[in-house]
Amino acid sequence: MKKNLVTAVLMTIATTILLGIVYPLVVTGIARVIFPDEANGQLVQRNERIIGSRILGQAFTGPGYFHSRRSAAGNGYDAANSGGTNLGPTNQKLIERVREDTASLQAENPGRPIPVDLVTASASGLDPHISPATAEFQIPRVARERGITEEQTRQLVVKHTVGRQFGFLGERRVNVLELNLELDSNYPLKETKR
Amino acid sequence: MTANGWFQIAFFLLLILAVTKPMGVFMARVFNREKTFMDPALRPIERLLYRVTGVDENHEMRWTEYAVAMLLFSAVSMLVLYLMQRAQAFLPFNPQKLAGVAPALAFNTAASFTTNTNWQNYSGETTMSYFTQMAGLAYHNFVSAAVGIAVAIVFIRGLAWREVETIGNFWVDLVRSCLWVLLPFCIVGALALVSQGVVQNLKPYDTVKLIEPQQVQKADANGKPVVRPDGKPVMDKVTARTIAQGPVASQEIIKEWGTNGGGFFNANSAHPFENPTPLSNLIELFCIFAISAGLTYTLGRMTGSPRHGWAVWAAMAILFFVGVSVTYWAEARGNPLLPGGVDQRVSAAQSGGNMEGKEIRFGIANTALWATVTTDASCGAINGWHDSFTPLGGMVPLVNIMLSEVIFGGVGAGMYGVLIYIVLAVFIAGLMVGRTPEYLGKKIEAYDVKMAMLVVLVFPLVILGFSAISAVKGFGTSSILNPGPHGLSEILYSFTSQAGNNGSAFAGLNTNTLWYNTAGGITMLVGRFLMILPMLAIAGSLARKKYVPASRGTFPVTTPLFTALLIGVILIVGALTFFPALSLGPILEHLLMAAGKTF
Numbered sequence: 001m002k003k004n005l006v007t008a009v010l011m012t013i014a015t016t017i018l019l020g021i022v023y024p025l026v027v028t029g030i031a032r033v034i035f036p037d038e039a040n041g042q043l044v045q046r047n048e049r050i051i052g053s054r055i056l057g058q059a060f061t062g063p064g065y066f067h068s069r070r071s072a073a074g075n076g077y078d079a080a081n082s083g084g085t086n087l088g089p090t091n092q093k094l095i096e097r098v099r100e101d102t103a104s105l106q107a108e109n110p111g112r113p114i115p116v117d118l119v120t121a122s123a124s125g126l127d128p129h130i131s132p133a134t135a136e137f138q139i140p141r142v143a144r145e146r147g148i149t150e151e152q153t154r155q156l157v158v159k160h161t162v163g164r165q166f167g168f169l170g171e172r173r174v175n176v177l178e179l180n181l182e183l184d185s186n187y188p189l190k191e192t193k194r
Numbered sequence: 195m196t197a198n199g200w201f202q203i204a205f206f207l208l209l210i211l212a213v214t215k216p217m218g219v220f221m222a223r224v225f226n227r228e229k230t231f232m233d234p235a236l237r238p239i240e241r242l243l244y245r246v247t248g249v250d251e252n253h254e255m256r257w258t259e260y261a262v263a264m265l266l267f268s269a270v271s272m273l274v275l276y277l278m279q280r281a282q283a284f285l286p287f288n289p290q291k292l293a294g295v296a297p298a299l300a301f302n303t304a305a306s307f308t309t310n311t312n313w314q315n316y317s318g319e320t321t322m323s324y325f326t327q328m329a330g331l332a333y334h335n336f337v338s339a340a341v342g343i344a345v346a347i348v349f350i351r352g353l354a355w356r357e358v359e360t361i362g363n364f365w366v367d368l369v370r371s372c373l374w375v376l377l378p379f380c381i382v383g384a385l386a387l388v389s390q391g392v393v394q395n396l397k398p399y400d401t402v403k404l405i406e407p408q409q410v411q412k413a414d415a416n417g418k419p420v421v422r423p424d425g426k427p428v429m430d431k432v433t434a435r436t437i438a439q440g441p442v443a444s445q446e447i448i449k450e451w452g453t454n455g456g457g458f459f460n461a462n463s464a465h466p467f468e469n470p471t472p473l474s475n476l477i478e479l480f481c482i483f484a485i486s487a488g489l490t491y492t493l494g495r496m497t498g499s500p501r502h503g504w505a506v507w508a509a510m511a512i513l514f515f516v517g518v519s520v521t522y523w524a525e526a527r528g529n530p531l532l533p534g535g536v537d538q539r540v541s542a543a544q545s546g547g548n549m550e551g552k553e554i555r556f557g558i559a560n561t562a563l564w565a566t567v568t569t570d571a572s573c574g575a576i577n578g579w580h581d582s583f584t585p586l587g588g589m590v591p592l593v594n595i596m597l598s599e600v601i602f603g604g605v606g607a608g609m610y611g612v613l614i615y616i617v618l619a620v621f622i623a624g625l626m627v628g629r630t631p632e633y634l635g636k637k638i639e640a641y642d643v644k645m646a647m648l649v650v651l652v653f654p655l656v657i658l659g660f661s662a663i664s665a666v667k668g669f670g671t672s673s674i675l676n677p678g679p680h681g682l683s684e685i686l687y688s689f690t691s692q693a694g695n696n697g698s699a700f701a702g703l704n705t706n707t708l709w710y711n712t713a714g715g716i717t718m719l720v721g722r723f724l725m726i727l728p729m730l731a732i733a734g735s736l737a738r739k740k741y742v743p744a745s746r747g748t749f750p751v752t753t754p755l756f757t758a759l760l761i762g763v764i765l766i767v768g769a770l771t772f773f774p775a776l777s778l779g780p781i782l783e784h785l786l787m788a789a790g791k792t793f
Binding site (some may be wrong): 001003004005006007008009010011012014015016018019020021023024026027028030031032034035037038039040041042043049050051053055056058059060061062065069073074075077078079080081082083084085086087088089090091092094095098099102105106112114115116117119120121122123124125126127128129130131132133134136164165166169170171172173177180181184189 | 198201202204245246247249262263266271314317319320327329369372380389390391395399400403404408409411413435436437444445466467470471472476486495528529531532535541543544545546547548549553556561577578582583584588675676677680683689783787792793
């Protein structure tokens with residue numbers, strides 16, 4: 001008993017050093033050398049300032065932008081406070097929220113069915129993607145706001161649509177942040193509108 | 195549901211099939227202390243560890259000494275984790291200057307990670323320093339997995355060894371688990387995850403100047419939204435945001451490989467920094483099942499009956515497939531209560547279905563697959579919120595845990611769990627033909643069956659006992675987020691997950707309260723150690739027994755009949771115990787949802 005207690009203490013210390021400190025530091029060191037961009041979060045910079053991460057969503061609610069999904073991360077797209085709504089399928093709060101969103105979206109684009117991911121909150125609250133259907137739904141509004149044709153807008157959407165990995169893994173998706181950044185650089189919004 | 199979705203599920207199962215034998219052979223060699231190709235690199239580290247900790251690697255332990263060593267190690271390392279959280283403000287690698295963790299939460303978290311549960315009553319990115327994450331939480335991801343594997347190996351030895359008093363050396367099994375089975379793969383796997391975009395750094399959180407300034411509800415100092423006299427919320431403009439960072443990949447990989455499941459971030463494997471692409475998702479899913487699938491082959495190999503290992507594998511694979519099919523079907527159907535203008539149908543342009551609490555890159559198929567896998571095993575990582583699943587889609591994860599997570603199961607825990615069911619299965623088969631049951635040449639006697647029943651009974655006792663108290667007392671019900679039958683499901687899931695050392699949650703339930711922290715902590719400790727002790731007792735008892743050669747009256751454990759009987763026993767024991775509770779939670783909610791009722 002006493003010998004095993006001494007060993008338990010020493011074993012905790014020794015393995016903590018090996019598995020809890022040396023191992024993650026070694027992985028950090030190697031990762032920094034071979035995948036520096038990925039290891040640091042694929043940050044996007046403009047004018048020496050970080051303006052986002054390519055794989056984390058941002059809110060985007062102005063009419064000239066493609067909108068992201070609903071977010072329950074903090075007070076919305078808070079990348080230091082990830083999370084979902086956890087609302088259950090029979091919760092009135094969920095049904096009521098979807099009904100309100102549906103009504104305002106139908107006013108924006110009458111007669112079109114609303115893709116489900118546009119009115120539901122993601123799991124992380126930081127989902128960088130929307131479905132191609134949700135992007136298509138928003139093309140008329142964005143084109144109108146930017147004074148360009150729907151076809152021009154659609155071309156950019158297609159360019160930022162990612163297929164299934166290796167042709168079969170995951171789902172087809174559109175990266176909202178990258179799409180909006182390219183919209184801004186190709187067809188900037190008039191300053192007065194912002 | 196789509197052909198592509200089914201193909202991804204089938205592809206995953208084929209990967210697990212392919213890894214079973216190599217992994218099983220490797221582990222058998224490691225624990226028989228035979229040569230492996232990793233020895234030149236690992237033997238020196240192993241010897242060094244024994245020297246500094248005073249371990250005699252040739253010392254053999256009786257089951258009682260083994261249990262004492264295991265308990266001492268768990269107690270000491272749990273205490274260290276508790277103190278580390280309390281003192282993290284004074285420890286290094288804390289660029290965000292996070293304060294020490296409150297006592298009740300620190301106890302719950304220490305119990306949670308020591309027991310391989312990884313139940314989390316906190317958000318990682320706002321509560322835990324990098325040091326606590328690495329040296330406390332990720333460290334326990336290693337050693338709690340290693341303890342589980344060690345116990346499974348001891349049980350297998352009990353079957354394989356004959357007329358001996360000892361069952362191995364705990365310290366040797368622990369160290370060999372860590373060094374051979376866990377660490378090398380994690381280094382490679384962590385880098386593979388980084389290549390997909392899982393972050394790995396020690397820098398402070400980044401500040402981002404938003405592309406479009408964001409309107410948010412203004413909140414007061416307590417986080418409550420500020421409202422105008424007419425009831426409308428006061429809005430606030432945000433121009434900058436913080437991005438949480440950290441040494442994620444090194445923790446992410448052991449979190450799945452050791453079926454721990456505790457996320458670095460609150461959103462767990464739904465967070466793009468933990469699980470950025472469909473490939474990282476597949477790697478993580480593969481990790482959850484790989485060791486446990488391999489252990490079925492280790493069981494067959496060490497006991498000289500590989501076909502028995504495959505018969506157990508088949509039972510697990512069938513139960514897995516049934517579970518994933520139900521979840522996929524239920525989630526793909528969507529939520530019938532949503533207004534008619536919402537398109538939930540699957541098409542080329544969207545995966546459709548019930549997308550609340552799910553990520554676009556995973557869609558319905560991969561989220562349903564993940565929910566099934568993480569609860570078949572005792573992993574508990576999530577890539578979509580189970581609380582927002584449809585009632586039947588969310589019932590499958592709950593049932594998986596209620597079946598004691600023996601569908602491949604947690605590393606080690608799944609194997610020793612299924613061995614209990616096998617003991618019961620051969621016992622029942624023996625009763626049917628009126629003979630003393632035998633299992634792989636060992637007579638199963640009253641003592642063994644009593645210990646097995648102890649395991650089977652303690653589990654529902656803590657789940658149903660604590661759930662019942664929480665369902666009738668204010669301190670229990672005030673934590674509920676979703677009213678109606680779903681609220682009961684939240685409570686039931688909470689204690690089931692903690693007793694099963696799973697760690698996933700119907701996370702709407704606010705469990706960071708004195709009651710849930712304390713009751714949950716006790717549940718996890720009971721669910722771990724009161725299971726392991728009778729398990730070790732059976733192993734010790736089996737190891738002492740003589741080998742009885744198979745005769746014409748022996749029930750063969752290598753046939754489809756055995757597989758069917760094992761599935762039957764697992765389902766009957768689970769259903770008899772939990773059906774009444776399930777019918778008041780998810781089943782009732784499903785019927786009410788079909789009738790158009792909301793809460």
